[in-house]
Amino acid sequence: MASPKAQLYLDITAKGLCILGAAMMIFGRGAWFYVGVATVVLGVLFIGGSLMATRNLRRRGWDGTRRS
Numbered sequence: 001m002a003s004p005k006a007q008l009y010l011d012i013t014a015k016g017l018c019i020l021g022a023a024m025m026i027f028g029r030g031a032w033f034y035v036g037v038a039t040v041v042l043g044v045l046f047i048g049g050s051l052m053a054t055r056n057l058r059r060r061g062w063d064g065t066r067r068s
Helices: 004-027 030-059
Strands: none
Touching: 004 030
């Protein structure tokens, strides 16, 4: 994730998945509850990936040079 835009899109996707999964768990019936749980878990994994990308991005400046 060398690009700040890619990290931003990953973060938006992760939060969207979590919100969608929570809505499925609240309003869904039967198997849709479990689909919502799986969607939230997938969103949490995306959030972890987003946090890892942010950590790697902070080590460099926006122009690609190393920060001290």
